[in-house]
Amino acid sequence: MEYRGYDSAGISFVNEKIEIYKNTGFVSDLIKKIPKNHEAKNGIGHTRWATHGKPTEKNAHPHLDCNEEVSVVHNGIIENYLDLKEELQKKNHKFISDTDTEVIPHLIEENNNGDIIKAINKVIKIIKGSYAITVISKNNPSEVYGVRMKSPLILGIGKNEHILASDVPAILPYANKVIYLEDGEIVRITPDEYNIFKNGEKINKEVQEIEWNIKSAEKSGYKHFTLKEIHEQPRVIRDTISGRIDEVTGKIIFNELNNLKIHDRNKIVISAMGSSLYAGMIIERLIEEQSGIYTKAVSASELISFENQINTADLVIAISQSGETADTLETVKMAREAGVPTLAITNVLGSNIEREADYVLFTRAGPEIGVAATKSFTAQIALGYLLALYFSIETKTIEPNKIKQKLKSILQVPRGMMKILGKKERIAELAKKYHKEKDFFYMGRGVNLPIALEGALKLKEISYIHAEGIASGDLKHGPLALLDRNVPVISLIPIDKFYRRNTSTIKQIKARDAPVIAITYDRDKEMEKFVDDVIRIPEIEDEDLSTLYNIVALQLFSYYIADYLKRDIDKPRNLAKSVTVE
Numbered sequence: 318m319e320y321r322g323y324d325s326a327g328i329s330f331v332n333e334k335i336e337i338y339k340n341t342g343f344v345s346d347l348i349k350k351i352p353k354n355h356e357a358k359n360g361i362g363h364t365r366w367a368t369h370g371k372p373t374e375k376n377a378h379p380h381l382d383c384n385e386e387v388s389v390v391h392n393g394i395i396e397n398y399l400d401l402k403e404e405l406q407k408k409n410h411k412f413i414s415d416t417d418t419e420v421i422p423h424l425i426e427e428n429n430n431g432d433i434i435k436a437i438n439k440v441i442k443i444i445k446g447s448y449a450i451t452v453i454s455k456n457n458p459s460e461v462y463g464v465r466m467k468s469p470l471i472l473g474i475g476k477n478e479h480i481l482a483s484d485v486p487a488i489l490p491y492a493n494k495v496i497y498l499e500d501g502e503i504v505r506i507t508p509d510e511y512n513i514f515k516n517g518e519k520i521n522k523e524v525q526e527i528e529w530n531i532k533s534a535e536k537s538g539y540k541h542f543t544l545k546e547i548h549e550q551p552r553v554i555r556d557t558i559s560g561r562i563d564e565v566t567g568k569i570i571f572n573e574l575n576n577l578k579i580h581d582r583n584k585i586v587i588s589a590m591g592s593s594l595y596a597g598m599i600i601e602r603l604i605e606e607q608s609g610i611y612t613k614a615v616s617a618s619e620l621i622s623f624e625n626q627i628n629t630a631d632l633v634i635a636i637s638q639s640g641e642t643a644d645t646l647e648t649v650k651m652a653r654e655a656g657v658p659t660l661a662i663t664n665v666l667g668s669n670i671e672r673e674a675d676y677v678l679f680t681r682a683g684p685e686i687g688v689a690a691t692k693s694f695t696a697q698i699a700l701g702y703l704l705a706l707y708f709s710i711e712t713k714t715i716e717p718n719k720i721k722q723k724l725k726s727i728l729q730v731p732r733g734m735m736k737i738l739g740k741k742e743r744i745a746e747l748a749k750k751y752h753k754e755k756d757f758f759y760m761g762r763g764v765n766l767p768i769a770l771e772g773a774l775k776l777k778e779i780s781y782i783h784a785e786g787i788a789s790g791d792l793k794h795g796p797l798a799l800l801d802r803n804v805p806v807i808s809l810i811p812i813d814k815f816y817r818r819n820t821s822t823i824k825q826i827k828a829r830d831a832p833v834i835a836i837t838y839d840r841d842k843e844m845e846k847f848v849d850d851v852i853r854i855p856e857i858e859d860e861d862l863s864t865l866y867n868i869v870a871l872q873l874f875s876y877y878i879a880d881y882l883k884r885d886i887d888k889p890r891n892l893a894k895s896v897t898v899e
């Protein structure tokens with residue numbers, strides 16, 4: 318599972334008692350710790366991508382119960398772990414780690430009257446969130462148990478062995494017959510058999526045969542990690558906003574910001590680089606529009622040369638997927654030295670930016686292997702959308718019904734994204750039609766200007782074609798001079814108050830024979846008349862969130878153009894996943 322990216326690892330097995338080995342860093346280091354001579358017939362293992370609790374040895378999985386009779390590994394997030402931990406501590410359960418996962422073995426211990434399947438069945442009625450869990454128990458040395466909710470769990474059926482895993486590559490070297498477990502299904506495996514239970518009843522499941530080789534399995538059958546990560550976005554948005562919205566009270570939950578008095582802040586400066594900067598430009602508009610707090614997104618490398626732009630009454634929000642980008646980190650240090658509070662938005666626990674910033678919020682995109690940011694970008698926007706809402710609630714600048722409308726909109730996003738992913742064949746056709754062009758313009762207005770910039774960046778990063786993102790209104794003030802039949806223009810045209818103005822801009826472009834690809838709403842039946850090609854996106858009540866739909870279409874467009882040009886899409890030339898040098 319190493320290809321998925323991780324920060325620590327661990328295993329445990331029953332050899333008379335439960336033995337457990339874990340460490341931060343690579344699996345290869347963990348292997349050195351494990352004694353060669355053991356008779357274990359079972360085992361569980363885990364590569365960790367920290368979400369709750371830093372990447373340390375004590376936070377690495379597996380986790381044990383008090384009597385070290387049960388050992389557990391977990392992929393996902395237990396949303397109500399803090400309440401459960403408190404209850405268990407009142408019953409004298411001692412906790413060692415900062416993780417959400419550690420409540421699981423303690424809950425199994427609490428509910429275990431000798432039948433561990435029954436105990437697991439009780440526990441899944443108590444925990445909330447997403448999980449794939451595997452469990453071993455000292456009393457059943459040749460068995461492993463598993464259960465899932467939202468996170469993937471696959472059963473591999475081998476010769477005299479059975480395997481449970483988060484993904485196929487872990488199984489393929491040993492078996493190609495698998496069963497994909499569904500939500501709420503509990504499985505027990507022994508070397509010779511497996512049983513699957515649902516609501517306490519035994520059930521039969523269809524066995525499937527895997528044709529993939531290991532390499533393609535790591536990409537879940539996608540040709541590139543970048544394409545796989547584009548398809549992961551509906552889940553990533555769900556994970557990133559999960560636990561942040563109390564749908565009953567309409568409350569936005571950012572406990573990490575309890576000490577941040579946003580109404581005392583004069584202005585907000587958002588500092589970032591690359592795609593994170595474009596996400597910052599969208600968050601800038603969302604915060605300013607909703608809470609009225611003056612907000613400015615600035616390239617970190619520019620902010621460094623302009624430090625008196627911030628003062629102690631401000632707040633600096635630093636956005637970085639990796640949490641390691643040198644320029645962005647420097648602005649956090651600069652702000653801290655100037656006594657300005659800093660809030661980091663990052664995707665990596667234990668990263669430098671988490672250590673440097675006063676407040677930290679995590680996107681939950683999981684490891685991003687493709688150098689070009691895709692799922693981390695949309696996760697930043699989704700988290701920024703809730704942050705803007707939280708600030709406007711804190712500053713009492715938003716009416717309750719508006720809050721409800723916005724929460725309803727963001728919860729619709731994963732399904733809307735699925736619809737656009739469903740149009741990939743159509744987008745691939747368009748990419749084929751335009752992949753030989755040498756120059757592109759991307760046009761957007763308002764909250765979609767940063768999307769035009771990000772769309773152009775994606776094409777540059779992975780296809781090496783020159784592309785420029787511009788504000789629709791700027792076209793006539795220069796770029797129009799560059800247009801001809803070999804310079805396609807991609808125009809983001811939601812049906813909003815600028816629709817007429819945007820369509821007249823398109824007519825000026827068409828007057829120069831430049832091809833136009835419009836991205837507009839499903840219900841816009843007019844657009845065909847004005848442009849060469851149309852990509853349709855579902856409409857969403859809060860237009861600001863059309864950004865999340867538009868960018869998925871643009872990511873796919875860039876991906877397929879780069880694929881037609883046979884580029885090394887996951888590792889484009891001259892680029893790095895994070896630039897850690899100034």
Ligand code: BG6
Nearest residue numbers: 591592593637638639642690893
């Ligand atoms: C570049 C990456 O190196 O850094 C981009 O190739 C990324 O994808 C940019 O957007 C900023 O990185 P980060 O980790 O600070 O968001």
